[in-house]
Amino acid sequence: MSAPAYRVVQWSTGNVGRRSLRSIIARPELELVGVWVSSDAKAGRDAGELAGLDREIGVAATTDAQALLDLKPDCIVHTAMADDRLAEAVEDLKTFLRAGINVVSSSPVFLQFPYGTVPPELIDPVIEAAEAGGASLWVNGIDPGWANDWLPLLLSSGSERIDTIVCSEILDYSTYDNPKVLFDIMGFGREMGEGAKLPLLLQPGVLTLAWGSVIRQLAAALDVELDEVTQDFQRLPAPEPIRIGTHTVESGTAAALRFRVSGVRGGREVLVLEHVTRLHPELAPDWPQPAGQGGYRVEILGDPDYVLDLQLSSNGDHALGGVVGTAARLVSAVPAVIRARPGLLTAVDLPLTTGRGLVR
The missing domain is CATH 3.40.50.720 (NAD(P)-binding Rossmann-like Domain)
Structure with a gap:
């Protein structure tokens, strides 16, 4: 029964x-x-x-x-x-x-x-x-969520020594169907020059508000006392117009974003959450590159070193795969x-x- x-x-x-x-x-x-x-x-x-x-x-x-x-x-x-x-x-x-x-x-x-x-x-x-x-x-969800809570913690159980843990999202967002997030909150397609207003996500303290929970949870689970949690970011412009759905990201406006939220102890980053977001795969070639279409990466430096690349796709779309994973984790x-x-x-x-x- x-x-x-x-x-x-x-x-x-x-x-x-x-x-x-x-x-x-x-x-x-x-x-x-x-x-x-x-x-x-x-x-x-x-x-x-x-x-x-x-x-x-x-x-x-x-x-x-x-x-x-x-x-x-x-x-x-x-x-x-x-x-x-x-x-x-x-x-x-x-x-x-x-x-x-x-x-x-x-x-x-x-x-x-x-x-x-x-x-x-x-x-x-x-x-x-x-x-x-x-x-x-x-x-x-998936991030913040199981891509940077259970995945790194599972890997950590096989460590003899841990020096640094880096959890990364490395994705092409060109197929992500959420204009409010892309253009209003993340600021893609916005001017980047001196005096230009920062989008909501990059306002002081917002990154640590949104992803500081990832760093604090890892620290608590691993019994790590942090001195501080910091944030920083870089942006790069589109070299030519990029069409995203019904929007056009004009040349010279923001088209790639890399940010880090770091848990620091003794002047050294020990726990790191990083996002590398592009609107075209050829942007920012010197930034971390995805495995396959993109996804989530967990790196543990210590003994042994671990690198786990999580690739995801739903009907061939990695961005939709992340949405499905977010929903399914909650329901599970x-x-x-x-x-x-x-x-x-x-x-x-x-x-x-x-x-x-x-x-x-």
């Missing part, structure tokens, strides 16, 4: 939400009971259609948030974008938790491991909401998060979660 399914609501159907919706539907231990959407154009449409499947599921999307909370699901899979609405997203999460509903979320990313990254007044209300509702929250963790203690969870609080039931 099979165990009863956990009742799940999908919250948003954007790039990640469409894929987590598919992942929920695919998993035998989960029952989709509701879908929240932000637009009237999607309201009333079947979950199967919104997920891009060729069949109906029998669950219609709605803009009525309270109706979904009244269903009292076991878990909400929250994938609504929060890059430009952090405060509102945190309030949404607190509302779910106070209602006694467990949550797995792809944002706000600083909640992956906020300790030492943001002040207690931003963390404590989330924990209080979770404890008041007797519910759990886990925030994760739903049963473990439901069974976990109430409060704010991190990757090191959860057991190994697998693709159970997915082998066809």
Whole structure:
């Protein structure tokens, strides 16, 4: 006799939400009971259609948030974008938790491991909401997420000595279907000259807010005391116009970005998160190059030295592969998060979660 399914609501159907919706539907231990959407154009449409499947599921999307909370699901899979609405997203999460509903979320990313990254007044209300509702929250994805938490920690277990760990995303973003992230937040296509305004991502302190959680979680798991966490970046211009979807990145505007967030001890980088992002594979040839189409790399310098290259693709698109991985990791963790203690969870609080039931 099979165990009863956990009742799940999908919250948003954007790039990640469409894929987590598919992942929920695919998993035998989960029952989709509701879908929240932000637009009237999607309201009333079947979950199967919104997920891009060729069949109906029998669950219609709605803009009525309270109706979904009244269903009292076991878990909400929250994938609504929060890059430009952090405060509102945190309030949404607190509302779910106070209602006694467990949550797995792809944002706000600083909640992956906020300790030492943001002040207690931003963390404590989330924990209080979770404890008041007797519910759990886990925030994760692929980056920040399993590409730089479980992968480096797994490799570290085979080390005799560790000098430095570097976790890198090395990707061509030309097929990444999110104009707000590419052009508004990351600043591609913007002027780079003296006096030009920096995009949101490169404003002072934003990189350490977004990815400092990666460094702090690795430090905590490896028992490393850091002196500081630093950030720096480089940008390079497009040598000629580059077409990205319906946008054109003009010659001389930002087309390649490399940034580092580093955990420093004794004046030396010991834990590093690096992104190398290009809008064309021929840009910045002296920067780190991807394996294959691109993906994630973990390097451990010590004894022994390790280099792990994670290549990913969905229908031949590495950017879409990252979106699918983000969504699937969240959905895989739903049963473990439901069974976990109430409060704010991190990757090191959860057991190994697998693709159970997915082998066809």
